[in-house]
Structures are given as structure tokens and as C-alpha cells.
Amino acid sequence: MNVFKHEMRQYRKTLILWAGSLSALVFLCMLATPLFINESSSMKEMLASLPEAALDAMGIDLELFFSAVGFYSYVFTYIGLAAAIQAMSLGMGILSKENRMKTADFLMSKPKSRSSIFLAKLAACLCSLFVTGAVFFLAAWLSILTMTGGDFAFAPFALISLSFLLLQMIFLSVGLLAAALVGRIKSVVSVTIGIVFGVFLLGIISSIAGSEALRWLSPFRYFDYGYAMKNHTYEGLFMILSAALILGAGIASYVIQMKKDIKAAA
């Protein structure tokens, strides 16, 4: 409990900054909704002239695709990027900082098992991420409410927003694993941004080029918002893949952290 409280206090300011800037970002982006709806008319006409079967094959629900929720799905691409950076730097930072700040001896010599320390830190991460997620969800809901006056499809909106937490869980466990594997990480920010951006850009390239194979490489593309808007559910296969990734990386980091040699500050 002490470790949990200590970590929560340590990350309070970071948490407020993240929640605040994500909320501001989503609101700012959503201000462009009318622009999106005006400019989408030519594409809408073109698509509407296609036969029903072709539209089905593309997996597009026309009405929804060109509504505020459709625009939100594009905006969310960037929100997801930010969420991943937050989660991964949190996971990587919380495990590796004892080593970096040379406080590992202090913590490890307390009458507490490694396992309980790890679990307390994990709980602090989850708590921070849930709070960020909740604040963001509220902000996104308020933004879309002000832009549409309440006239929007809630279920697809909620599905898109909930992938926020799933993305965070994936990158949190990857961050924990990276910290457990590598002894000393000099700059958590650099490593996080390098990895998350690389994966994000792979996802962008795969969606511009319409490549299915590349999707597997980028967790950002495990959640196809076009599909979610049309079918009101995520894709089962990629859900299983996400769950496997979260559990696999999480458990692996726990096992490694229990056994690894932690260097003393000397």
C-alpha cells in the first residue's frame, strides 16, 4: 500500500498534465467537425452511386462514416498515439526508475517481497491509466455533444473511445516488459517515442496503402474503426491478439522482474 501511495503521489502531476492535454486536444480537433462534414459531400456522392454490395465489401456505413463520429474516428488515431506514449513511458519508467535513480537498494532492502512491490506498481499504473481514460472519455463525450447537439450514434462512439484503454493496456505491458528485460534505460522518453512512433507510422502506412499484412505489426491497427462503426463490435481475431499481447507481455515482465539481478548503486 505504501508503494502504491508513493507512486500515485509521484505521478500525480504527470497524470493531471496528460489528462488535461488529451482532453484539450480532443476538443480542439473536434472543432473541425463542420469542416469535415462540408468537405465530405463529393466523396459521399461518389460512394452513394456505388452498388450496395461494393459498399459492403469496403465495410463502410455511409451515414456514420461522414458524421461527427466518423470524424472522431480520424481524430482518435492521434489520441491513440498519445495514449500509447503515456502508457508505455509510465510502464517503462515505473520499473526502471529505481535503477536509474539508484534507489533500488533502498527499496529492495525493505521487508517487502519483489512480487508485492511489482503488483503495487502495476496497480498504480492501472489506476493512473483508468483515471486518464475516464477524464478523456468525458472530454470526448462533451466535445462531440457540443459539436452535434446530442445527435450522434453513441455505441460506435463508445467503442472507438474504449479502444483508448485497450491500447494503453497493450503499451503498458510492452513498457513493463522492456523495463524488465533491459537493465538500465537511460532515457525513457527517447525509447518510448522511438518505439511508439515507429509502430504508429507502420499503422498509418498500412491504412493508406490498405495493406492487411502490415496490420498485424501495429497495435494501432488492431482496432479498425470503420469496422467498429459498421458492425458495432471489434474484430474477434484482433481482440484475441490484443489480449494475448497484454497477458503475455505482462506475465513475462512479472516473471523476469522476480528473478533478475538488480544492480546495487554502490
Add this chain to the structure above:
Amino acid sequence: MKQIFARELKANRKSLLFWSLGMFLLAAVGFAEYAIFKNNGTEIGPMIDMMPRVVKIMFGMGELPMDTAEGWYACMYLWLSFIAFMHAALLGANIISKEEREKTSEFLFTRPIKRSTTLAGKMLAAVLNVLALALVAWATSLAVLYPHINGTSMVSGVSLTMLGMFITQMVFLFTGFLFSTLSPGRSGSYAAVAVIVAYIIAVLIEIQGNVDFLNVLSPFRYFHAAGVLADGLSWVYVALSAVLCAAAGFSSRFIFAGRDLRN
């Protein structure tokens, strides 16, 4: 200075390798996808062009039609330069401040080397790292894209845009130095936020349209691909970049030379 320079090159070798590998993979995959895209692009190409302008701009597809080699290149260039700018900003933000963060500053700054000399050695090593990453981006782009642009004027266009990218990388690198000397603890986060804010400003400028004079505000717009492919590098922005680098470099030097080091 020579030892510091050599030591920093060695210390950054591994991270440079990873960034180069990432850059290589993204450029290779990104431009290789163009071949696939072009082959079945008869349907996708026009569809992307009809997408709402806001969305196209948000994903770097706003400037040129995507079914041409130029358009594809302009889009990929934006993403590759995003990586390069992040690398430069983070490198600048870390290379000086890491001594204070890792509590090695007492060791380093009690050597009989002036602080400004140490700083110069570190800056030189950082510039070389940035140059290496730019060269990787340039070589990979040209090699993968070459079959599609063979015999067109785009070969020189690619080289010019990559030169523009290198100049902008320098701007972010020196901004990173400045953060590094101002606030060693949080310089990495500040540098990353600076790059992201610059990107958001660039998107806003493009959405607004017809406000090219505002390009001054975001280094992303100094040498944006469509402009460079059409008119070459703008001398105004080359000069502006040089002034920015010099200003940030000299202020870092003076701030750092006269500051109390945290330990």
C-alpha cells in the same frame, strides 16, 4: 574536445543504430507499398483524393494527389521527417543533460576541459549523428523509389527535400540543446512536446490555407515536400534556420557556461 567527441559518438552508437534501422524499415516499407498501391491504385487513388480535405491534411496527403509518385513521396516524407525531427530533438535534449541526470557531471566537469569545449564536442557528435540518420533516409528513399521515378526530375527533388529535412533536423537539434541547458530534468519531454506542437501548428496552417507567411511558426513548414518539389529550397527559410540554430546554440553555450550544475 577530441576525447569528448569520440566518447559521445561511441555512447550514441547503439541508439543511432536503432533509429537508423527504424528509419530504414519505414522508408523501405513505405515506398515499397507504393508499388502495390500503384498496381491496384485505380480504385484507391481517386478515392483518397475525394476524401475530406481535413482528413487528407491530418495524414499528410493534402498537398499532392496520392496516385502520383510525387504525392506518395510527399506523404511519406512528412512521416519520415517526423521520425528524424523527434530523433534530433531528443538527442539534443539528452546529450548535455544526461550528465546531470546520471550524476556524472561532477566527474566530467572537473576534468581540465572548459565547459564550452565539452559542449562543442558534444554538439559536433550530435550533428554527425543527425547527419547519419538523414543520409539513411535519403539513401533508402532513393533506392526503393528509384524504379518508379527513373528518368524524371524527382531524383533531384528527393535529394533537395532530404537536404531540407536535414536543415530542419538541425533546428530541432539546437532547440533540444537549449532545453538541455535550461532544464536538465525534463528536457526530453519538452523537446518531444516542441516537435508535436510544431506539427499541430503545421496542420492548422495547412487547413487554414493561403497563410504561407505563417510558415515561420512551424519548422515542419520550412521545407514541406510539395513546396520543395515545385520550387526548390527557399533561401529565406535556409537563412532563418541558420539564424535559429546559431541563436539557440550560442544561448545554450552562454547559459551552460555560467550555470550552477545540479547533482
